Amino acid sequence: MKDRKDKDDIIDEDLYEEIDEEELYELVQKEKEKAWERARARERRASSKRPFPKWAFWLIAVVMVLNLLAVLPATFSIPAIDFLKTSAQLSANKQIDEYQRSIVVVEAGESKGTGFSFTADGKILTNHHVIEGEKRISVAFKEQGLFQAEVIGDYPEIDLAVLDVKEDELPHLALAEKTAFKEGNISIL
Structure with a gap:
């Protein structure tokens, strides 16, 4: 058994004795270069793969644009656009x-609403729910300012x-003395 152990020791010594430090350094450097080359090859393979296909990106983009185009008509309805055009023409x-000058803001306590003056001496028509149960009522004209009003x-x-x-000489809308329509001619939209 001793012979075998001596033989193994001789083989181990021979292996280490035959490789000097420079050769060992060169072997280690070559192994490092091989490892670096393998790492660079893995990086090149990984970077050459696209994480997300281009065609799928463009497909999603087109579907989103089509979805936006489908929502627009619901957002800007044709009647709303017609209303805005009519409003701009009327403005x-x-x-x-001139009619807008007779429009007033009515404030009664916590309640607020609108109305309009229909006589030069300050008679104003508004909704009952705006002034209901209130004693102090204020009326504001756009150009003339703020006035106190009473319910008549x-x-x-x-x-x-x-x-x-x-108050005298307030802007107002002149009301018709007589109705200009006949019974049955009224159409409700």
């Missing part, structure tokens, strides 16, 4: 501008109220 009309008529069954501002 440019001088007669409508209220009609809760049809939600109307008539206010009076004790």
Whole structure:
């Protein structure tokens, strides 16, 4: 058994004795270069693979654009666009501008609403629910300013109220003396 151990020791010594430090250094350097080359090859293979195919990206983009185009008509409906056009035309009309001067803001306590003046001496028509149960009522004209008003008529069954501002020469809408329509000619949209 001793002979075998001596023989193994001789073989191990021979292996280490035959490789000097320079050769060992060169072998280690070659192994390092091989390892670096394998790592670079793995990186090249990984970078050459696309994580997401280009065609799928473009397909998703096209579907999203089509979806946006499908939503637009629902967002901007044709009647709404027609309403905006009509509103712009009316805003440019001088007669409508004159009518707007007679529109007032009515404030009664916590309630707020609109109305319009229909006589030069300050009679105003508004909704009853705006002034209901309130004693102090303020009326604001766009150009003339703020006035105190009192209720001179209220009609809760049809939600109307008539206010009076004790002031002369206020802008107003002239109401017709007589109706211009005949029974049965009214059409409701």
